[in-house]
Amino acid sequence: NAGVTQTPKFQVLKTGQSMTLQCAQDMNHNSMYWYRQDPGMGLRLIYYSASEGTTDKGEVPNGYNVSRLNKREFSLRLESAAPSQTSVYFCASSDSPDTGNTIYFGEGSWLTVV
Amino acid sequence: AQSVTQLDSQVPVFEEAPVELRCNYSSSVSVYLFWYVQYPNQGLQLLLKYLSGSTLVESINGFEAEFNKSQTSFHLRKPSVHISDTAEYFCAVSDARPLDTGRRALTFGSGTRLQVQP
Numbered sequence: 001n002a003g004v005t006q007t008p009k010f011q012v013l014k015t016g017q018s019m020t021l022q023c024a025q026d027m028n029h030n031s032m033y034w035y036r037q038d039p040g041m042g043l044r045l046i047y048y049s050a051s052e053g054t055t056d057k058g059e060v061p062n063g064y065n066v067s068r069l070n071k072r073e074f075s076l077r078l079e080s081a082a083p084s085q086t087s088v089y090f091c092a093s094s095d096s097p098d099t100g101n102t103i104y105f106g107e108g109s110w111l112t113v114v
Numbered sequence: 115a116q117s118v119t120q121l122d123s124q125v126p127v128f129e130e131a132p133v134e135l136r137c138n139y140s141s142s143v144s145v146y147l148f149w150y151v152q153y154p155n156q157g158l159q160l161l162l163k164y165l166s167g168s169t170l171v172e173s174i175n176g177f178e179a180e181f182n183k184s185q186t187s188f189h190l191r192k193p194s195v196h197i198s199d200t201a202e203y204f205c206a207v208s209d210a211r212p213l214d215t216g217r218r219a220l221t222f223g224s225g226t227r228l229q230v231q232p
Contacts, residue, residue, distance in 0.1 A: 004157075033219055040123065042204060042222035043158075058219065090157055102148075103220055105157035 002026050004106035006091045012112045013081045021076040021109050023091030031094045032074035033058075033103065034066060036087040043090065049074055081113045116141040116207045120223035127195055128231050135190040135226045137179075137205030144210040147188040148220065149179055152202045161203070164188065165210075175199075200230045 006023045013019055025032065030051045035043040035058075045058030049068040063085060065077045074093075078085055091106045117140045127133045139145065146165050150158040162173040169181040179190045188205060206220040 035222075040224055042118075042120075042224040043220075044222075045219050048219050102160055102163065105150075105159070107157040108155075 004091055004093055004104055006089075006106035006109050008109060009107070010110045012114060013078075014114055015081060015083060017081050018077065018079050019081065019111075020078075021089055021091070021111075022073070023075060023106060024073045025091075025093040025104070026072065027093060027095070027104065028071070029093035029095055029104075030071070032068065033092040033094070034064075034074070034076045035090045035092065036060065037090060037108075038087050046076065046089075078111075081111075083113045085111065086113045087111060116145060116209065116221045118205050118207050118221055118223035120205055120226050122226050123224065124227045124229065126229045126231060129197055130194045132193050133191065133195050133199075133228065135203050135205075135228065137188045137190065137223060139186050139188065139205070139207045141186075141207060141209075145207045146210045147179075147181060148206040148208070149173075149177070149188070149190050150204045150206060150222075152204065152225075154201075158204060161190075195228070195230050197230050197232065199228060202227045 004025045033048045034046040037043045044060045046064050047066040049055045052071045055066050067075045089109045092103045094103045119138045121136045148163045149161040151161045152158045162171045164171050164181045172178045177192045202225045204225050205223040208220050
């Protein structure tokens, strides 16, 4: 029972480099999310996708782009990484409103920008 | 928009003692409320949630939380903690109105680190 799978788990980037975080879910959920977690700040929403083919900005979208490739996959791209983007990134997906839209998280991707 | 305040960043407690982790929220609309737990180097796992009905909700591992609308609180409690409960706990809120699911993204508090000592 894989749930939400994200890769890579660890990555070190130099300032200005680009990279893509990959995420896939096998629960047939319509909605997917990318959050970042920083010490003392909880989780903040970067982007979300309500359904295949749609994406919307969250609280902290600057410096990121996303692609909802199909119902299963939702990727996050850093075009020109900055030290301020050093963080732990979580992909998540959610079930139906009837069950309270419970959100299920991947195990996280630790990104360091030097 | 909603916001969540977790007043305690760290809560040290001895094993088998009771604990309460505080959570207050702010919202102009009806909300769903959640507690998530994060063990070291792992993702977040749902602990319990309030959607409607009984204001007292329980998890399978002995935690409970009570929705108090007048005080806009959703405090998490456990009568007797174990070493294995050491983790970070996040309170979260989402809009309960009939919306597209994507607009029901969670807003999180800053987290409370529960440290259970022997």
